[in-house]
Amino acid sequence: MTPPPELEPALSTFELEDGLAEELAESQLFPDPEPGLLSSSRLRAMTGPGLDSSGHPASSNMGAGLIDRPVSWVALAGFMGTGKSRIGWELSRALALHFVDTDKLITRVVGKSIPEVFAHEGESYFRACEGEVVRRVTRLDYAVVSLGGGTFIQEENRRVLLERGPVVVLWATPETILARTRNSDRPLLHTPDPLARIEALMNEREGAYRQGTIHVNSDGRPSEEVVDEIIERLWNYYEFGGERASD
Ligand SMILES: Nc1ncnc2c1ncn2[C@@H]1O[C@H](COP(=O)(O)OP(=O)(O)OP(=O)(O)O)[C@@H](O)[C@H]1O
Numbered sequence: 001m002t003p004p005p006e007l008e009p010a011l012s013t014f015e016l017e018d019g020l021a022e023e024l025a026e027s028q029l030f031p032d033p034e035p036g037l038l039s040s041s042r043l044r045a046m047t048g049p050g051l052d053s054s055g056h057p058a059s060s061n062m063g064a065g066l067i068d069r070p071v072s073w074v075a076l077a078g079f080m081g082t083g084k085s086r087i088g089w090e091l092s093r094a095l096a097l098h099f100v101d102t103d104k105l106i107t108r109v110v111g112k113s114i115p116e117v118f119a120h121e122g123e124s125y126f127r128a129c130e131g132e133v134v135r136r137v138t139r140l141d142y143a144v145v146s147l148g149g150g151t152f153i154q155e156e157n158r159r160v161l162l163e164r165g166p167v168v169v170l171w172a173t174p175e176t177i178l179a180r181t182r183n184s185d186r187p188l189l190h191t192p193d194p195l196a197r198i199e200a201l202m203n204e205r206e207g208a209y210r211q212g213t214i215h216v217n218s219d220g221r222p223s224e225e226v227v228d229e230i231i232e233r234l235w236n237y238y239e240f241g242g243e244r245a246s247d
């Protein structure tokens with residue numbers, strides 16, 4: 001069945017994620033949660049042609065040169081709850097780019113939720129997964145990549161990401177972060193005083209986040225406004241010497 005035209009970009013995004021999941025499943029790091037579940041033939045059967053040799057979904061027209069955009073690759077970093085996943089998805093729709101959420105990709109490939117990965121395999125395993133995913137997503141083109149809150153803290157990840165393209169860091173106050181994460185499961189905030197934990201972690205991490213390319217406040221602003229500011233700042237970045245989309 002042919003999807004309605006407005007769903008096509010989202011569908012090709014899923015194909016891209018399938019291709020990445022397949023590659024990762026074949027890497028040494030990720031265990032196969034159920035024997036055969038992530039075998040490449042099974043994924044291929046579920047997802048069709050996957051990626052072409054340059055990493056684009058085989059059916060994509062995203063590189064066809066029809067869309068004027070400031071960048072063809074951008075990552076979003078920042079503390080938990082600053083809006084990386086939500087803003088990243090909306091930004092990808094606005095720029096007609098694929099969307100990859102590294103947390104989601106890890107949970108999909110490992111076959112467990114992030115709290116389960118922290119509880120069973122430990123945080124250092126999760127951080128190793130993040131490193132592997134960063135290496136893969138920096139090889140993509142035509143993508144908005146939303147990172148996990150701790151991904152940009154690891155020096156090697158920062159180096160690889162900043163070498164690849166602009167990294168937009170989203171910011172919000174500890175109070176907003178608490179309100180946005182209160183009803184969700186972030187293992188690092190499983191503590192009797194999550195606000196104090198957010199403040200302490202933010203202090204520890206602020207210097208690393210400051211190394212991003214573009215900084216945008218997401219506090220008390222509707223997501224559309226945040227997306228508009230990111231696009232405007234990406235155009236400035238492009239005009240002042242950033243890399244242009246290759247189409
Ligand atoms: N600008 C915004 N205004 C209001 N709510 C927002 C805004 N941005 C994000 N949210 C909401 O805040 C919650 C957390 O956002 P999101 O999951 O995108 O954060 P994140 O930065 O990806 O966090 P994590 O690092 O844990 O993955 C979600 O419910 C999301 O819809």
Ligand SMILES: O=C(O)C1=C[C@@H](O)[C@@H](O)[C@H](O)C1
Pocket residue numbers: 079080103114147148149150151186187188
């Ligand atoms: O800030 C962090 O270290 C984390 C943020 C989330 O996105 C997840 O990646 C995980 O909960 C860890």
Ligand SMILES: [Mg+2]
Pocket residue numbers: 084085086101103146147148
């Ligand atoms: Mg997220």
